[in-house]
Amino acid sequence: MLNHFEITFKSIIRDRIFHGIIFSALIFLLIPSVATLSMRQATELSMTLSLSLISFILLLLSLFLGGTHLWRDIERRYTYPVLSWPSSRSAYLVGKFSGIAAFIFLVALLLGGVAVLTVLITAGIYPPERPIVWNLFFLSIFFDACKYILIVAFAFLFSSVATSFFLPVFGSICIYFVGNASQQVHDYINAPATIGISSITKNMATFVYYILPNFSAFDFKINAVYRVPIQVSGVLMTGVYFVVYLCMVISVATLLFEKREMN
Amino acid sequence: MGGTKRHILSFCLFCLCYGLILGPFVNYMHNKPYAEKLGVLPTIATLKFLSADQKLLIGSSLVMRVITYFGGLAEMAKNKIEIPPDFPVMSRTIHAAVKLDPYNNDAYYFAQSFLVWDVGQIDIANSLLIEGMRYRTWDWYLPYFVGFNYAYFKHDFKSAAYYYQKAAELSGQELHINLAGRFMQESGQIDHAISYLTLMAKDASNPVAKKTFETRLTAFKQVSLIEKARDRFTLKYNRLPESVDELVRTGLLDKTPSDPYGGTFFLLPDGKVGTSSKFAFKNPKGNRPDSGATP
Amino acid sequence: MKALEIHNLVKIFKTKKGQSVHALNDLSFDVMQGEVFGFLGPNGAGKSTTIKTLVGLITPSSGNALINGVPVSTGTARLKVGYLPENPAFYDYLTPEEYLTYVARSFLVPVAEVPRCIEQTLKLLELWDARKRQMRSFSKGMVQRVGLAQVLVHDPDIYILDEPMSGLDPLGRSLVKNIILELKNRGKTVFFSTHITDDVEKVCDRVGIIVKGSLVAVNNVENLLKGGVEGYLVSLQSADSTLQNLAPFSVLRQSGTIFEYYIPKDGFNRFMELVIRSGSEVVLVETRRKNLEDYFLSLVK
Numbered sequence: 077m078l079n080h081f082e083i084t085f086k087s088i089i090r091d092r093i094f095h096g097i098i099f100s101a102l103i104f105l106l107i108p109s110v111a112t113l114s115m116r117q118a119t120e121l122s123m124t125l126s127l128s129l130i131s132f133i134l135l136l137l138s139l140f141l142g143g144t145h146l147w148r149d150i151e152r153r154y155t156y157p158v159l160s161w162p163s164s165r166s167a168y169l170v171g172k173f174s175g176i177a178a179f180i181f182l183v184a185l186l187l188g189g190v191a192v193l194t195v196l197i198t199a200g201i202y203p204p205e206r207p208i209v210w211n212l213f214f215l216s217i218f219f220d221a222c223k224y225i226l227i228v229a230f231a232f233l234f235s236s237v238a239t240s241f242f243l244p245v246f247g248s249i250c251i252y253f254v255g256n257a258s259q260q261v262h263d264y265i266n267a268p269a270t271i272g273i274s275s276i277t278k279n280m281a282t283f284v285y286y287i288l289p290n291f292s293a294f295d296f297k298i299n300a301v302y303r304v305p306i307q308v309s310g311v312l313m314t315g316v317y318f319v320v321y322l323c324m325v326i327s328v329a330t331l332l333f334e335k336r337e338m339n
Numbered sequence: 340m341g342g343t344k345r346h347i348l349s350f351c352l353f354c355l356c357y358g359l360i361l362g363p364f365v366n367y368m369h370n371k372p373y374a375e376k377l378g379v380l381p382t383i384a385t386l387k388f389l390s391a392d393q394k395l396l397i398g399s400s401l402v403m404r405v406i407t408y409f410g411g412l413a414e415m416a417k418n419k420i421e422i423p424p425d426f427p428v429m430s431r432t433i434h435a436a437v438k439l440d441p442y443n444n445d446a447y448y449f450a451q452s453f454l455v456w457d458v459g460q461i462d463i464a465n466s467l468l469i470e471g472m473r474y475r476t477w478d479w480y481l482p483y484f485v486g487f488n489y490a491y492f493k494h495d496f497k498s499a500a501y502y503y504q505k506a507a508e509l510s511g512q513e514l515h516i517n518l519a520g521r522f523m524q525e526s527g528q529i530d531h532a533i534s535y536l537t538l539m540a541k542d543a544s545n546p547v548a549k550k551t552f553e554t555r556l557t558a559f560k561q562v563s564l565i566e567k568a569r570d571r572f573t574l575k576y577n578r579l580p581e582s583v584d585e586l587v588r589t590g591l592l593d594k595t596p597s598d599p600y601g602g603t604f605f606l607l608p609d610g611k612v613g614t615s616s617k618f619a620f621k622n623p624k625g626n627r628p629d630s631g632a633t634p
Numbered sequence: 635m636k637a638l639e640i641h642n643l644v645k646i647f648k649t650k651k652g653q654s655v656h657a658l659n660d661l662s663f664d665v666m667q668g669e670v671f672g673f674l675g676p677n678g679a680g681k682s683t684t685i686k687t688l689v690g691l692i693t694p695s696s697g698n699a700l701i702n703g704v705p706v707s708t709g710t711a712r713l714k715v716g717y718l719p720e721n722p723a724f725y726d727y728l729t730p731e732e733y734l735t736y737v738a739r740s741f742l743v744p745v746a747e748v749p750r751c752i753e754q755t756l757k758l759l760e761l762w763d764a765r766k767r768q769m770r771s772f773s774k775g776m777v778q779r780v781g782l783a784q785v786l787v788h789d790p791d792i793y794i795l796d797e798p799m800s801g802l803d804p805l806g807r808s809l810v811k812n813i814i815l816e817l818k819n820r821g822k823t824v825f826f827s828t829h830i831t832d833d834v835e836k837v838c839d840r841v842g843i844i845v846k847g848s849l850v851a852v853n854n855v856e857n858l859l860k861g862g863v864e865g866y867l868v869s870l871q872s873a874d875s876t877l878q879n880l881a882p883f884s885v886l887r888q889s890g891t892i893f894e895y896y897i898p899k900d901g902f903n904r905f906m907e908l909v910i911r912s913g914s915e916v917v918l919v920e921t922r923r924k925n926l927e928d929y930f931l932s933l934v935k
């Protein structure tokens with residue numbers, strides 16, 4: 077498994093598309109000057125922009141790595157020799173997945189460092205009204221990375237049955253939007269102000285809500301940018317949710333992958 | 340070899356064509372009305388869905404769009420181009436922005452800068468600000484704005500005092516309580532506005548906003564000068580002066596004050612000071628409820 | 635002892651349009667330990683399907699297969715197996731050296747021995763100079779050689795090779811044949827598929843012939859060829875005038891002054907007498923053996 081992990085890591089680093097995506101991190105250079113457009117919250121704006129850029133890069137990475145990696149291995153028949161080896165298919169899948177996950181964490185960490193510099197520069201020019209809370213900033217980046225790792229897990233799930241890259245790529249894009257909206261829709265349906273929805277629809281919506289991923293939980297951007305404190309229990313809850321949900325998705329993926337015919 | 344040459348030649352030709360159209364194109368884009376650029380906005384629910392986990396970014400970018408739009412208008416007004424600003428769209432955009440990012444300070448600040456002065460939608464601005472106070476619980480500016488709006492525009496001194504009190508609690512400054520007391524007299528209005536504008540102009544980091552405030556501040560200071568001269572005139576001659584010129588002639592004013600908006604000051608029959616510019620660079624019909632006179 | 639056992643294997647593929655393809659029909663045979671077994675069959679006969687089942691890439695519709703007595707569905711059954719897919723592809727962003735390290739580690743080769751194993755195999759397959767090049771720049775034959783290298787590098791006991799000679803130049807083919815013979819000498823089991831009867835003749839102990847998913851014959855190669863010499867191909871250099879002397883025998887082919895004759899085994903002595911008498915010069919004598927290809931073709935048709 078460690079073996080698959082290492083090879084995956086190597087493959088990502090040597091990939092040209094990855095280089096292109098990382099290149100987009102150069103946008104960080106623009107942030108301090110864009111932040112000056114703000115009238116009263118230059119630091120907040122630079123934090124927003126930094127976090128958004130990180131999110132965006134991680135989103136691209138997760139779609140691209142998750143959506144194409146496993147699929148390409150199967151498509152180009154790299155899996156033929158590899159899966160005939162004694163290690164199990166689940167070890168292969170989990171090894172590959174953890175390679176990508178570790179990579180996303182690494183990129184998040186590096187970009188986080190760059191973001192700190194960017195924010196510090198802006199804050200140096202336009203001192204913020206209230207001090208920046210770096211813990212919240214890093215926490216937000218960490219959970220952002222977690223969210224995209226979940227998306228990679230979904231991409232793997234789709235790849236384990238897909239015969240073309242449409243399902244993994246577009247499937248995970250859908251998951252991205254649906255996961256971000258699920259809480260909103262749920263809140264809307266269950267708001268006392270909402271009338272005219274039958275209880276059957278409500279129950280069905282609630283059921284779907286329980287199954288779909290909930291990415292709103294991972295969104296701590298507001299807390300980071302505006303220094304709104306988070307409860308420790310909230311952080312723990314999100315962490316536990318992430319681990320459990322991730323294991324769930326990956327286990328389904330391995331199950332399907334074990335059953336898959338390689339031809 | 341000939342093929343390569345032909346390719347290079349045609350490439351150069353296209354470059355030339357591009358160079359030719361570039362000038363007119365840039366010119367067109369530059370003059371393209373900003374109102375068009377602000378464009379249409381999807382419904383808030385759609386926006387929320389589409390912005391996925393980038394709500395803060397989209398919120399900020401909406402505010403930025405309005406700010407650049409507004410800045411552009413001011414720029415054009417200086418060049419004597421009059422384009423009616425699309426206030427409803429600006430207002431809607433700001434609303435959408437705070438729905439996406441209820442903490443966005445720029446949005447509140449901007450609403451306070453243009454909704455109240457230029458559009459006169461005091462109630463809308465106040466409801467926006469009061470909503471924002473639920474989120475920005477530490478920020479004394481929001482209640483300060485609300486207090487100012489109540490006092491200056493609506494003459495509701497009781498509500499004003501309440502919000503100034505809140506602002507004072509949050510900021511730990513007595514200033515606002517003092518201010519609240521001062522509005523009890525109508526005569527204090529222009530000074531009140533001046534102190535408000537001074538504060539706003541002082542900590543505006545955005546050049547457009549700063550400029551807007553400073554211009555208004557200069558105009559109001561002139562008004563204040565004229566009012567003071569008028570009062571001295573009344574004391575001395577026991578009647579209202581007939582014109583600004585009369586104040587200059589009697590030596591109560593050094594020279595005719597100039598309106599930074601490009602208008603000329605005049606005295607209304609009741610003694611209030613007005614200006615032909617109505618404190619704005621442009622005056623599209625129907626968009627400004629203000630009269631030329633100060634309150 | 636049996637290295638590979640295949641019992642009543644049936645594989646039915648479902649195509650996307652809902653048709654079913656019977657790739658394997660009740661296939662059964664064994665491969666003994668230390669044996670070189672050739673798996674011969676026309677295109678689409680089911681060779682690759684059988685092999686993929688053996689290495690666990692596809693699950694049979696019914697029946698089962700064992701490696702060293704362990705069902706193929708268990709991953710550990712393949713710990714001592716080297717598999718070469720047909721038209722193999724490997725991570726093209728890796729170098730052969732990196733890929734082989736990956737393979738060796740996955741087969742739990744002791745870390746200390748990995749570099750030595752890799753050097754040995756790369757040199758054997760003449761890839762040593764290309765060991766630090768990414769495989770995306772490799773030619774088809776080079777990739778095939780990497781395929782063989784990844785089979786050999788962990789020194790397994792059982793070799794399952796799907797068309798090991800495909801894409802190789804004559805030098806490569808003879809190299810592979812030598813490698814297989816060498817493996818046989820070391821007591822390893824080799825099971826390989828091919829369309830080329832000549833390969834089977836040269837290296838195999840036994841041959842299985844599969845047609846349309848069923849095994850039509852399993853035979854000892856030696857027995858098949860035991861009939862031995864059937865006749866001779868003789869080339870003579872002579873002038874046209876001398877040919878009348880050889881009249882009972884007809885010319886097979888002529889090029890310039892070289893004449894080629896096919897002489898059945900029992901006519902050889904008489905033919906040679908006539909040749910000597912005619913004064914022609916014998917340029918070449920080739921023995922004609924009973925041919926596996928003929929046997930194969932007769933079975934397939």
Ligand SMILES: Nc1ncnc2c1ncn2[C@@H]1O[C@H](COP(=O)(O)OP(=O)(O)OP(=O)(O)O)[C@@H](O)[C@H]1O
Nearest residue numbers: 339647649655657676677678679680681682683684
């Ligand atoms: N995934 C699949 N779906 C449907 N039919 C398949 C599939 N894979 C193989 N087949 C069919 O199974 C049969 C056996 O194929 P197989 O690849 O085993 O042949 P082969 O003997 O290896 O042929 P070749 O000599 O060309 O490599 C063929 O008729 C093929 O069309």
Ligand SMILES: [Mg+2]
Nearest residue numbers: 681682683720
């Ligand atoms: Mg085949």
